[in-house]
Amino acid sequence: MAELNILEAIRAGMDEEMARDDAVMILGEDVGKKGGVFGATEGLWAKYGDRRVLDTPLTEGMIAGAAMGAAVYGLRPIAEMQFADFVYPAFNQIVSEISRIHYRSNGTFTVPMVIRMPYGGGVHGALYHSQSNEVYFTSTVGLKVVAPGTPADAKGLLKAAIRDPDPVMFFEHKKTYRLFKAEVPDGDTVVPIGRASVARPGKHLSIFCYGFMRICALEAAETLAREDGVEAEVVDLRTLRPLDLDTVLGSVAKTGKALVVHEANRFGGFGAEVAAEISERAFESLDGPVTRLAGPDVPGVPYHHTLENWYMIGPTRIVDAARQLAAY
């Protein structure tokens, strides 16, 4: 077991997969000599050369489209978007092409590729370096969407994503990159896509979360246990699409109360889908309203620290929301 932070775990995952399979390549802006603006690809350019770790022009559409071409050709590209906020020029390629070619070709083409994107706020990144835009992709059939919250999951899920025959959107919360270290199993440990994990068992209510919200929810759960005697079960969804409904519904069956937490804004957010599934399928188990705690409906995370703090969801707000639900 090694103690790694999420950034190191992601790097280790890519390194191992590149060593294992020479079809794996990385392309993106500044991923080469510089090693990426966050350092995710540091050292890989020197190790694998400037074709397999390829600096591209500043053209997100090209990064996604060329990655798809390479995947059609038989490679397993890992495309890095420098920030999730900058993915929109690639939206046409992702939505019209990457997500659809398997279906539209009656299964004869596959695109085994990963698009890695740093997302999320809390880093003074303002409107265009803080977005949590996962819902555009979770609502696109043909894509898989992953958002890990621990170093072990980041590495194991990235390895799974690289090996997956389908295109995977890999959301990395940038605030978590160096936030903490945790044990990561040595060797070739893959975390399967499509499986949630129970980060903390509990019996009074379920908190569903992913990414940075996992550590916030765990801290909130500690507070709730200590101060209120409420045992919250924290379920880290890890994969948003396909959603692990078995684990979600199993948790609700146990606790009877569901709080869905995400940083992205509330209206039409991913939490709406989770809440709807719970309402439709676990109605008989429910002992309170399925509740969402999500980012406010403003166009982005504002810059000034007071404004940013107003936007961000953290343990305190999760505790408040959970208390209300627990008291219902």
Added chain:
Amino acid sequence: MTQADTRPRHTELGLSDDDVLGMYRAMLLARAVDERMWLMQRAGKIAFIISGQGHEGAQVGCSWAMRPGVDWMAPYYRSIAAAMTFGMSAEDIITAHLAKSDDVSSGGRQMPGHYGGARYNIVSLSSPVGTQVLHAVGIAMGAWVRGDDVVAMTQFGEGTSNQGEIHEAMNFAGVHRLPVIFVCENNGYAISVPLDRQVAGGSVAARAAGYGMPGVVVDGGDVLGCYAAAREAHERARRGEGPSLIEARVVRLTSHSSDDDQRRYREAAEVEALKERDPIPKFAIELRSAGVLTDEREEAIRAEVKAEVNEASKRAEARPEPTADDAHERVYAEPIPGGGTAVPHAALTEAEGH
């Protein structure tokens, strides 16, 4: 005059008599399939047609320089003759247009004109224009990363040449000298909007200079000229010297599609004059003057083509229709078990006893 000068042009280009007759036949076959599908559209068997008529010279000429089964193609919606030169049969094309269940392009999922076939190295085409150009560049990048001797070709219209993705693709290919050939089939109209309202400066080929690659204009009615340009581009790509842009000036003999009527925006005389630039009779004249094509040969080829189209249509029409059960299959490469996103509604409601 030296002996070399008296040799026919195709011989100079290293093409045999059989090669050029094969090219001529490919053009006739593509035209005949295209015309047959218009009839099927008028008969209500096909909902929509988008034609390649007038583009066959450029398409057969350029794709003849490629190696089917080795090289790759990312075509566009007029690429009927290019796709057929690359391996798709008349039956494949008609089957796809009839949206039969065993259509190699899409199993009945895509509209007519959306060429593709994994078995032929032809990338499945979508409808937003220009996206395919990046796929060709990505294939070329993949070959370059692996060190494979593979060239990608992609086709698009002059209207599409204005998409940002074309700039992104050409710039990236130029930066890394990727083995890709960009073929712009310039027919002068983006649906109804003429070239002078679409392309500043009037030349797509001229843009190549900005990407550090050669850009040439060829007459799309000159099949051998198209072949020569594509062969040179292919050789350059294989030598590691990077991409090329070929702008073939072609004619669009039909309206944009079966849902369009070009008489609304083109003068009758202009449309009438297009026929004089039809690449098929032009190539026939060239082959006759080279002594390759005779009345007898012409008759035999036309009879073959007619029989092939009749037979292909008959077989295509007899193929099975897709069933609704099939529509939820092959969403993901590996089916996602319950709780996923690919579970058909019917199966869910059944399982829940609704």
